[in-house]
Amino acid sequence: MKLQSFPCFLSALVILSCSGSPTQNKIVQNNSENKNAPKEKPASTYSDTLKINSSSAVFYYPDSLQLEKIKSLTGARVYEGSMHEYFFLRRNAHFVIKKNMPQLKIIEAKNVRYLLFINADKSENCIDLDKKNDPYGLFLFDMKTTPQLADMANIDTELGFYFSK
Numbered sequence: 481m482k483l484q485s486f487p488c489f490l491s492a493l494v495i496l497s498c499s500g501s502p503t504q505n506k507i508v509q510n511n512s513e514n515k516n517a518p519k520e521k522p523a524s525t526y527s528d529t530l531k532i533n534s535s536s537a538v539f540y541y542p543d544s545l546q547l548e549k550i551k552s553l554t555g556a557r558v559y560e561g562s563m564h565e566y567f568f569l570r571r572n573a574h575f576v577i578k579k580n581m582p583q584l585k586i587i588e589a590k591n592v593r594y595l596l597f598i599n600a601d602k603s604e605n606c607i608d609l610d611k612k613n614d615p616y617g618l619f620l621f622d623m624k625t626t627p628q629l630a631d632m633a634n635i636d637t638e639l640g641f642y643f644s645k
Contacts, residue, residue, distance in 0.1 A: 529594040569632040
């Protein structure tokens with residue numbers, strides 16, 4: 481008798497787990513929100529250039545008008561979630577850099593559009609921040625090689641890989 485009731489139980493379980501799936505509804509809703517997200521970051525309202533001529537970790541930020549444009553393009557909920565994520569990524573990256581490489585200069589690049597990195601041999605690398613789709617980011621620079629856009633979520637390994645070259 482127990483063996484005969486097992487298929488009924490299994491069928492009921494499958495039917496209950498498939499009907500009214502809120503997870504599926506959330507996925508569809510999130511996909512429709514992401515379709516409206518901008519493909520490119522809005523242009524900076526500044527055209528200034530920041531010169532970097534020392535080994536550094538350069539954090540870049542959007543200006544206030546860029547932030548307003550991003551918020552209007554993405555919607556308040558997506559915007560708030562992104563800003564929350566960026567806040568903690570930046571905070572953690574600052575902490576890791578200060579702990580593991582206290583000699584590395586930390587530069588906050590605000591209200592600039594271009595970063596001009598000057599190598600020890602006087603060669604230059606200019607980066608247009610309008611071409612970077614993330615409103616916030618981090619460049620590592622050792623004055624010997626090309627500056628590298630670092631993944632702030634993996635800053636522990638990024639520091640070691642870039643500065644050990």
